[in-house]
Amino acid sequence: xxxxxxxxxxxxxxxxxxxxxxxxxxxxxxxxxxxxxxxxxxxxxxxxxxxxxxxxxxxxxxxxxxxxxxxxxxxxxxxxxxxxxxxxxxxxxxxxxxxxxxxxxxxxxxxxxxxxxxxxxxxxxxxxxxxxxxxxxxxxxxxxxxxxxxxxxxxxxxxxxxxxxxxxxxxxxxxxxxxxxxxxxxxxxxxxxxxxxxxxxxxxxxxxxxxxx
Amino acid sequence: xxxxxxxxxxxxxxxxxxxxxxxxxxxxxxxxxxxxxxxxxxxxxxxxxxxxxxxxxxxxxxxxxxxxxxxxxxxxxxxxxxxxxxxxxxxxxxxxxxxxxxxxxxxxxxxxxxxxxxxxxxxxxxxxxxxxxxxxxxxxxxxxxxxxxxxxxxxxxxxxxxxxxxxxxxxxxxxxxxxxxxxxxxxxxxxxxxxxxxxxx
Amino acid sequence: xxxxxxxxxxxxxxxxxxxxxxxxxxxxxxxxxxxxxxxxxxxxxxxxxxxxxxxxxxxxxxxxxxxxxxxxxxxxxxxxxxxxxxxxxxxxxxxxxxxxxxxxxxxxxxxxxxxxxxxxxxxxxxxxxxxxxx
Numbered sequence: 120x121x122x123x124x125x126x127x128x129x130x131x132x133x134x135x136x137x138x139x140x141x142x143x144x145x146x147x148x149x150x151x152x153x154x155x156x157x158x159x160x161x162x163x164x165x166x167x168x169x170x171x172x173x174x175x176x177x178x179x180x181x182x183x184x185x186x187x188x189x190x191x192x193x194x195x196x197x198x199x200x201x202x203x204x205x206x207x208x209x210x211x212x213x214x215x216x217x218x219x220x221x222x223x224x225x226x227x228x229x230x231x232x233x234x235x236x237x238x239x240x241x242x243x244x245x246x247x248x249x250x251x252x253x254x255x256x257x258x259x260x261x262x263x264x265x266x267x268x269x270x271x272x273x274x275x276x277x278x279x280x281x282x283x284x285x286x287x288x289x290x291x292x293x294x295x296x297x298x299x300x301x302x303x304x305x306x307x308x309x310x311x312x313x314x315x316x317x318x319x320x321x322x323x324x325x326x327x328x329x330x331x332x
Numbered sequence: 333x334x335x336x337x338x339x340x341x342x343x344x345x346x347x348x349x350x351x352x353x354x355x356x357x358x359x360x361x362x363x364x365x366x367x368x369x370x371x372x373x374x375x376x377x378x379x380x381x382x383x384x385x386x387x388x389x390x391x392x393x394x395x396x397x398x399x400x401x402x403x404x405x406x407x408x409x410x411x412x413x414x415x416x417x418x419x420x421x422x423x424x425x426x427x428x429x430x431x432x433x434x435x436x437x438x439x440x441x442x443x444x445x446x447x448x449x450x451x452x453x454x455x456x457x458x459x460x461x462x463x464x465x466x467x468x469x470x471x472x473x474x475x476x477x478x479x480x481x482x483x484x485x486x487x488x489x490x491x492x493x494x495x496x497x498x499x500x501x502x503x504x505x506x507x508x509x510x511x512x513x514x515x516x517x518x519x520x521x522x523x524x525x526x527x528x529x530x531x532x533x
Numbered sequence: 534x535x536x537x538x539x540x541x542x543x544x545x546x547x548x549x550x551x552x553x554x555x556x557x558x559x560x561x562x563x564x565x566x567x568x569x570x571x572x573x574x575x576x577x578x579x580x581x582x583x584x585x586x587x588x589x590x591x592x593x594x595x596x597x598x599x600x601x602x603x604x605x606x607x608x609x610x611x612x613x614x615x616x617x618x619x620x621x622x623x624x625x626x627x628x629x630x631x632x633x634x635x636x637x638x639x640x641x642x643x644x645x646x647x648x649x650x651x652x653x654x655x656x657x658x659x660x661x662x663x664x665x666x667x
Contacts, residue, residue, distance in 0.1 A: 140368070141514045153501055153519075
């Protein structure tokens with residue numbers, strides 16, 4: 120009995136709210152009104168059997184798209200940084216152990232290739248360091264890491280591909296990237312330091328005796 | 333599947349307008365949107381073809397205010413009515429709490445109405461929902477065409493075809509002129525909110 | 534059929550989303566169910582989107598793409614991501630009933646975002662999975 124009263128109350132509250140929002144509706148509704156006003160849920164025994172399957176589904180025929188197995192890179196196959204470029208692009212999309220290991224392996228291999236070119240070697244060392252950092256820290260890596268990794272690689276490409284860049288220019292580019300790298304390291308250690316002091320403060324807070332009111 | 337947020341004291345309710353193609357589902361929402369946009373202060377989203385037919389869905393959300401201490405947010409959707417969009421209709425029906433079946437009262441659409449209702453039943457069954465249990469209101473739309481001399485099905489025929497077993501509240505309506513559009517909406521909202529409250533007990 | 538989330542659960546959800554995503558530069562994140570209902574939404578205060586429409590469209594989009602996957606013989610796609618000039622959007626399923634949607638700029642790499650999202654999803658699962666048995 121109480122429940123029914125509660126339901127009626129709810130119904131009237133809803134009705135009032137809807138009337139407030141939508142007014143009396145439209146003037147013409149008074150003429151036609153409802154055909155069937157109440158809601159009598161049909162007896163379940165009389166319910167229709169659910170049909171097996173909708174008869175209106177169209178059948179789709181998909182064309183076979185031949186897999187494109189050609190090299191995804193936009194550079195000539197003998198381009199020495201092709202494989203590394205693939206790794207860098209992969210890291211951009213998905214960071215997995217497999218990709219990171221591949222990246223670092225590639226870096227090592229290129230270090231021997233360019234062992235006599237100091238500037239390129241330095242670039243590779245930067246990339247290697249960034250790669251190790253990501254591999255170790257994964258989701259806890261500083262978000263800026265990837266931007267800098269991409270930037271270092273792009274500039275390395277510029278240096279490798281350039282025909283007539285002077286040694287001075289190459290060093291200048293390298294220096295700019297090194298500065299970005301140093302900035303990142305600073306940010307990382309600042310982040311670590313603040314995390315440590317935050318934890319220390321929280322620990323102290325927990326140890327604090329409860330003061331009498 | 334209504335969602336109750338105890339933190340914000342909010343209930344989100346999904347109502348879908350279903351029915352055969354060109355029956356007036358979108359027109360229902362457009363009428364509500366045009367007439368009450370200042371009061372309900374919201375935007376309507378439509379995803380349609382170049383030919384102005386619903387391709388994905390129409391969407392109109394609004395707040396009806398606080399009822400029993402909870403802020404009730406209504407989300408109205410329409411489905412594309414053309415037969416070929418069944419997969420899309422099924423998607424849009426996901427989590428539905430209440431249905432307005434918009435039947436086309438034109439005599440030539442008699443069979444399409446019946447097929448569409450059967451289609452609704454099948455698609456609901458896909459989510460283990462019964463057309464006999466879910467809050468539902470039936471609207472016989474396009475009554476304004478009578479004046480233009482276009483043959484319409486008599487109400488008795490429509491009721492027999494579509495509401496004989498369901499026995500749901502039904503309304504003659506004209507989505508174009510607005511006749512009973514709001515009555516239909518008020519009824520389905522009432523029924524759906526009441527049903528959700530019962531469910532939560 | 535309906536489901537409920539209490540203050541404690543919603544606060545936990547917000548904490549996870551803030552720590553893992555917003556604090557790492559994500560512009561906007563929202564957790565929705567497959568019906569398009571918004572469970573939680575957070576942003577970094579910069580831009581306000583029409584999240585109700587976004588949620589409805591996101592649920593529809595994800596549903597449509599999942600249906601397409603089945604048609605071509607895939608159980609599901611492992612990546613649903615749309616790239617814009619300045620803003621990007623990423624979708625991630627949590628159990629069969631929920632979706633985590635993140636909107637982020639070009640200052641965050643997709644790879645990094647996916648790592649963070651994966652972390653969040655693991656934590657959110659513990660809160661959301663019990664709801665599935667209801």
